[in-house]
Structures are given as structure tokens and as C-alpha cells.
Amino acid sequence: MNTKNNKIFMSMILIMIILFVFIGGVSLYLVRSSNRVLYDFVLNIILIITILLSLFTLISMIMMICILYNKKISRFSINWLKYSLTIIYSNIMYLASFMRIDKDSIRSVFAQINNKINIYSQLSVKPEDILILLPHCIQKSICPHKITTNIENCKRCGLCNIDDLLKLKEKYKVQIFVATGGTLARKIIKELKPKLIIAVACERDLSSGIKDVKRIPVIGILNERPEGPCVNTYVNVEKIEKTIKYFISEEE
Numbered sequence: 001m002n003t004k005n006n007k008i009f010m011s012m013i014l015i016m017i018i019l020f021v022f023i024g025g026v027s028l029y030l031v032r033s034s035n036r037v038l039y040d041f042v043l044n045i046i047l048i049i050t051i052l053l054s055l056f057t058l059i060s061m062i063m064m065i066c067i068l069y070n071k072k073i074s075r076f077s078i079n080w081l082k083y084s085l086t087i088i089y090s091n092i093m094y095l096a097s098f099m100r101i102d103k104d105s106i107r108s109v110f111a112q113i114n115n116k117i118n119i120y121s122q123l124s125v126k127p128e129d130i131l132i133l134l135p136h137c138i139q140k141s142i143c144p145h146k147i148t149t150n151i152e153n154c155k156r157c158g159l160c161n162i163d164d165l166l167k168l169k170e171k172y173k174v175q176i177f178v179a180t181g182g183t184l185a186r187k188i189i190k191e192l193k194p195k196l197i198i199a200v201a202c203e204r205d206l207s208s209g210i211k212d213v214k215r216i217p218v219i220g221i222l223n224e225r226p227e228g229p230c231v232n233t234y235v236n237v238e239k240i241e242k243t244i245k246y247f248i249s250e251e252e
């Protein structure tokens with residue numbers, strides 16, 4: 001868990017709440033200094049909305065902190081977070097652009113909270129209903145074998161993670177596909193109709209994928225990029241195996 005990223009994420013939420021309170025305070029001031037009834041009414045509405053928004057954000061923030069630090073969380077809180085996370089995340093991203101804050105740190109915390117929500121949802125699926133979606137850059141760039149159409153075209157030389165991931169496919173009978181982009185990923189999901197997706201990608205692709213796929217739970221796993229973005233990336237295969245085991249535990 002990256003505590004620095006968590007702090008940035010939570011600070012952004014606090015700034016959002018401060019902004020809401022500021023807007024509410026300004027409205028209150030204007031209401032006090034005005035005599036017109038309609039004007040008062042409209043500003044009172046604004047005030048009520050800002051108070052509700054602040055409360056909504058504050059409650060969500062407390063729940064996010066609890067889930068991030070593995071505190072016990074109720075079913076109600078999980079359902080609350082399922083709806084509030086995307087709304088708050090979108091607003092934080094606007095703030096981050098405005099304040100020129102590293103968006104990847106926000107994206108990684110978003111993926112982390114999303115994972116925890118799915119983990120705490122006590123979902124249990126059959127292995128064949130699990131789809132592992134991989135980015136193309138996980139394949140060694142010098143490899144001549146085309147695995148995007150069929151991952152089985154890999155010759156199992158062990159130079160990249162594909163070999164180990166195929167072992168997982170054989171061991172658990174899960175589905176694995178390599179997607180070259182969002183369009184292909186969406187097509188694969190539409191055809192296979194999985195009940196759980198384990199997506200491997202960078203912070204940007206992961207967060208947009210999680211936001212895109214609304215009806216299927218997505219567990220996001222960040223890839224490692226020792227040679228920079230989009231080339232010869234790696235994934236922690238043990239993490240993927242642990243995730244598979246967690247979600248099929250009751251079925252096995």
C-alpha cells in the first residue's frame with residue numbers, strides 16, 4: 001500500500017470538502033446581506049446542496065480510509081462506496097488537473113479502493129467465469145509470435161510473463177486474453193460475459209477500464225515498467241494467482 005498516494009488522494013477529497021464549505025459560506029453571507037425573498041430562497045437551496053455534498057464526501061472519505069486500512073466495514077458502507085467512489089474520483093481528477101498533481105497517484109488509489117470493495121463484496125465465481133485481461137506490452141518486444149489473436153501461440157520460452165500466465169490458465173481453467181486497447185477489451189468482455197475480470201494495466205488504462213466496465217467487478221493489478229511505459233512490462237503473477245484463489249475459494 002502506497003501511503004503517500006493515499007495521503008494525496010485524501011487531501012484532494014479534503015480540498016473538495018473545503019471548496020463545498022467555502023461555496024456554502026459565501027452563499028450564507030449573501031443570504032444574510034440580501035432582502036429579496038426569491039434571492040434568499042435560491043441561495044438557501046445552494047446552501048443546502050453544498051452542506052449535503054460536503055456530508056456525502058466526508059462520509060465517503062471516512063469509509064475509504066477504513067477500507068484502505070483494512071478496518072471492518074458494513075455491507076451498507078460497501079454499497080455506498082460502490083456508488084460514491086466513481087463520482088468522487090471524477091471530481092478529484094478535475095481538481096488534480098487544475099492543481100497539476102500527479103494523476104497516476106490518484107488513479108492507483110482509485111484502483112486500490114475499487115479492489116477492496118470487490119474483495120469485501122464476498123463474491124464467489126467459477127474459474128471459467130474469470131477473465132484475465134492483459135496489455136500487449138507484457139509480451140517481450142522481440143518475440144515474433146502473435147499472441148493477441150490467441151495467447152496459445154506463445155512458445156513458452158519463459159522470457160516474459162505469458163509463459164507463467166498460461167500455467168495459471170491450465171491450472172485453474174480461467175480465461176486469459178491479451179487486449180491491444182479498450183475497444184478490443186470491450187469486445188472480449190461482451191463475447192465472454194465473465195463474472196469477474198482481473199485486469200492488468202498501467203494506472204491510466206486500469207482506472208478508465210474500471211470506470212468503463214460498470215456491471216462486472218474488476219480487480220485491477222498494476223503492471224511493472226522497468227523499461228518505461230508500454231514496453232516489456234511485467235506483472236506479479238503470484239498476485240494474480242492469489243486473486244483467483246480468493247474468488248474461487250468457495251467453489252473449489
Ligand code: SF4
Nearest residue numbers: 143154155157158160
Ligand atoms: S514466453 Fe511466449 S510470448 Fe513471451 S517471449 Fe516467450 S514465446 Fe514470446
